[in-house]
Amino acid sequence: MRLPPVTALRRIDTVRLIPSRFADQEDSVLAPLAEDDAHLRELFELDNATNARLLGEQGRLAGIGIDELVFGVPNFRMINAAFCYPRPEGSRFNDGERGAWYCAFEEDTALAEIVFHKTVEYQEIDRFDDSVRYQALLADFSAGFHDLREAPAFADCLDARSYVASQRLALELLGGGSLGVIYPSVRRAGGTNLACFRPALVNNVRRGSAWQLTWAGGPTPRVEQVARDV
Numbered sequence: 001m002r003l004p005p006v007t008a009l010r011r012i013d014t015v016r017l018i019p020s021r022f023a024d025q026e027d028s029v030l031a032p033l034a035e036d037d038a039h040l041r042e043l044f045e046l047d048n049a050t051n052a053r054l055l056g057e058q059g060r061l062a063g064i065g066i067d068e069l070v071f072g073v074p075n076f077r078m079i080n081a082a083f084c085y086p087r088p089e090g091s092r093f094n095d096g097e098r099g100a101w102y103c104a105f106e107e108d109t110a111l112a113e114i115v116f117h118k119t120v121e122y123q124e125i126d127r128f129d130d131s132v133r134y135q136a137l138l139a140d141f142s143a144g145f146h147d148l149r150e151a152p153a154f155a156d157c158l159d160a161r162s163y164v165a166s167q168r169l170a171l172e173l174l175g176g177g178s179l180g181v182i183y184p185s186v187r188r189a190g191g192t193n194l195a196c197f198r199p200a201l202v203n204n205v206r207r208g209s210a211w212q213l214t215w216a217g218g219p220t221p222r223v224e225q226v227a228r229d230v
Contacts, residue, residue, distance in 0.1 A: 003173065004154055007147040007182060012140040013208075014194060015110040016082075016103040020210060023078065023135040063098030068199055075205040078137060083199055092163050093170040093181050093195040100170075100180065101196040103139060109191030110136065111211065111223060116187045119219050128215040133226065136208035143201050145194065146173055148183040160186050173197070 069080045079101065086099035094100045104110040114134060122128045148154050157166035173181065179198050185191030196202055214222045 002153065003176070004146040004148050004151045004169075004181070006144045007149075008144050009182060009194075010142045011105060011194075012204075013138050014103040014105060014141060015107045015208060016101065016137045016139065017110045017114045017134040017211070018078070018137060020133040020135045022081070023137070023207065063095075070199045070202075073205075075137070079199050079202045079205060082202075090163060090167055091195075092157075092166045092183075092186075093197075095167055095171065098174075101139070101194075101199070101202045103137075103194050103196070104185065105192040105194070106188075107136065107209065109185045109188045109193065112188035112191065113185065113193070115213065115221060115223070118213065119215070119221070122215060123219065128218055131212060131214040134211045134213065136210065137205055138208045139205045140203045141194065141196065141201060142203070143179050145180045145182045145196075146178055148181060149192065158184060158186055170195075170197075 063086070064083050069083070070076045073079075082101045083099045086094055086096050088096045090096045091100070091102065102113075104113065118130075118132065119128075122130065148157060154165075154169065157169050159165060170181065174197055179201060180194060180196040182192065182194050185193050210226050212222075212224045212226045214224070216222065
């Protein structure tokens with residue numbers, strides 16, 4: 001299989017948006033549900049038994065080994081979670097067994113990606129009535145990635161409606177030791193995304209801006225920057 005060219009990338013302040021509730025301590029959301037300390041311990045035990053990130057950090061996930069995950073660096077749990085919690089159907093450059101760290105070179109591109117995918121969810125239930133806060137995670141990269149920005153032979157990997165070709169390419173790249181893929185955003189003209197395959201390459205993760213996305217009856221949300229979560 002012919003592969004895309006590799007580009008040496010040095011990029012700071014790439015942007016990944018996640019729901020703000022996941023940017024908090026991973027167990028803190030359970031605290032309000034507990035009646036007392038004993039009940040809280042029971043909730044933690046139940047959560048830990050099915051927590052994909054914790055299973056991955058114990059070497060108990062099929063898609064990624066414990067030797068690939070990261071420990072002891074700031075925000076390592078959020079890095080690991082990106083690889084341990086893939087969508088069941090996968091995403092553009094990963095399947096349902098192993099995730100990737102998706103981020104954008106530009107904040108507007110990261111927002112466009114999130115808006116598109118959330119809007120599709122609301123279209124499926126025919127209801128546009130929700131408000132969600134997102135936290136930006138900034139990260140730096142310095143490595144060589146396969147690059148689709150000027151690779152017309154791989155245009156089918158940028159299909160706006162299908163991930164079949166892109167997931168097939170990703171499987172081939174991952175098996176060959178690829179570090180990830182740089183690709184043009186399908187959701188924002190002129191934008192650029194990165195799908196990083198290796199947790200150890202996600203460097204200097206820290207919080208950026210926070211955003212409130214509000215759907216009020218229609219498919220186009222109101223997008224507001226809000227005070228950064230702490």
